[in-house]
Amino acid sequence: MATVQLQSVVKRYGGAPVVDTVSLSVRDGEFLTLLGPSGCGKTTCLRMIAGFVTPDAGSVHIGGEDVTRVPAYRRDTGMVFQQYALFPHLTVAQNLAFGLRVRKLRANEIKARVAEALERVRLGDYAGRYPEQLSGGQKQRVALARALVINPRVLLLDEPLGALDQQLREELQAEIKRIQREVGITTIFVTHDQAEAVSLSDRIVVMRAGGISQIGSPQTLYDRPANRYVASFIGKINLLEVRASGAVAPGASGAGLVPVSTPDGLRHWDAAFDHARAPSAGEPLLLALRPERIQLAANLPNRIEGRVELATYAGDGWYLDVATGGDTRLLVKTSGRAAPSAGEHVTLGWHGEDAVLLRDEVAA
Ligand SMILES: Nc1ncnc2c1ncn2[C@@H]1O[C@H](COP(=O)(O)OP(=O)(O)OP(=O)(O)O)[C@@H](O)[C@H]1O
Ligand SMILES: [Mg+2]
Incomplete structure (x- = not known):
């Protein structure tokens, strides 16, 4: 060996x-x-x-x-x-x-x-x-x-x-x-x-x-x-354009959390970042969010409303393609047998610790 x-x-x-x-x-x-x-x-x-x-x-x-x-x-x-x-x-x-x-x-x-x-x-x-x-x-x-x-x-x-x-x-x-x-x-x-x-x-x-x-x-x-590159190469993931909008706060799990907003300034969330590369205020970033970390729940700190465009059965749950305004879409993976059907309005929520901030390097 x-x-x-x-x-x-x-x-x-x-x-x-x-x-x-x-x-x-x-x-x-x-x-x-x-x-x-x-x-x-x-x-x-x-x-x-x-x-x-x-x-x-x-x-x-x-x-x-x-x-x-x-x-x-x-x-x-x-x-x-x-x-x-x-x-x-x-x-x-x-x-x-x-x-x-x-x-x-x-x-x-x-x-x-x-x-x-x-x-x-x-x-x-x-x-x-x-x-x-x-x-x-x-x-x-x-x-x-x-x-x-x-x-x-x-x-x-x-x-x-x-x-x-x-x-x-x-x-x-x-x-x-x-x-x-x-x-x-x-x-x-x-x-x-x-x-x-x-x-x-x-x-x-x-x-x-x-x-x-x-x-x-x-x-x-x-x-x-x-x-x-790594985020997109391994598994399915949502990538949303955001900007860092404030100072770094300690997250519940000890991870660093930073407030971010969408480019239109309408949505405010928080998301985890890598301590070695803390973003500066105003910096454009990508918010990376796995489909199964998004819940159909209105009581989570980070939220967005949308309309289900497509529901696809995946055996252990459903993939929902949700339009959330503009040309933004989120892919959501639910568990369990029941799921909202196409056309229904839903509120999506997630924990800040489950959303990772990435720098948007130049695509090669
Ligand atoms: N003997 C060689 N002479 C010239 N170019 C080579 C030689 N061997 C590999 N290359 C080039 O080096 C690059 C990397 O090749 P390599 O075989 O390491 O890729 P790989 O990641 O294993 O790809 P694959 O998944 O297709 O097997 C390629 O662009 C290939 O054309
Ligand atoms: Mg090879």
Whole structure:
């Protein structure tokens, strides 16, 4: 097991950097996910950790050791790729044994470790099959077993479930999580699927255009996004234009609360802010509010009236699309069976602590 560090890592392919001064520290035994849209540099980061790509600047440490110049085969990492990279002419057992043969282990030890790894991914009966005789999910289990059989210090998974359908994806997510807990291995997982990242990870690194937008637990990213990009990337959210309209007051839960008003000056609310970046009076801001934090209640400190435009059933409740004057709309998630129907007037309310103030950075 080991920690992994990237320190001010830069990678260029000719032009502008595709990974631009990324620093990141993965804890021993942690499940960390690199999340971001296509082309943002996730695979490049993973390959720099594995040693398949050499950074132009910065350093990579595994288990406290500087491995920036250490070749991939001596870094002791196990990797699984999006596309099944199994050897087609070798059986499942031979695929697993390959890395152990290279390491010159004795035949009986190879046999025992291959059997153990196949049991771990519940494919004990498939040792003699060839890759073409396996389903997509089974192939990825074999790829996972092959990455683990060498007892690597770090497990690197590059969109390993990308080619699978949704149900199989969810099954294998649970499987990966179970195995990671059992083995206790430091794991870096790459995906562009936010739901997958949220369900698997201890912490998520949200990447954007070669850089890091925010690092935090799924809960932190959801409840306290640092910017519009992270807020919109993870889950559904309402973003309202407001201005800071006064001094900072201590909130009920200890969070900082600041009074804000809408640009037309008609609505006055309060909202939470990050202490490190307290807004100044008059500053234009975005108020970020999750649909499920809004209640159909007239007795909360922050309120707005509106008319339900659309009610959509969501199994565990309803999504309400509420027009609140001008071209402002709020998405509300209710729980329970009953909900107002389209056309009804409603009063929406929320707690200031549940509304997060963001600076409206320039959209990229
Ligand atoms: N070998 C290479 N030569 C030139 N450009 C490359 C190379 N590898 C990656 N790039 C570029 O670097 C950028 C980041 O690529 P990377 O594969 O890290 O993205 P990603 O986040 O993994 O995307 P995806 O979700 O599509 O896999 C892209 O613009 C890509 O075109
Ligand atoms: Mg990739």
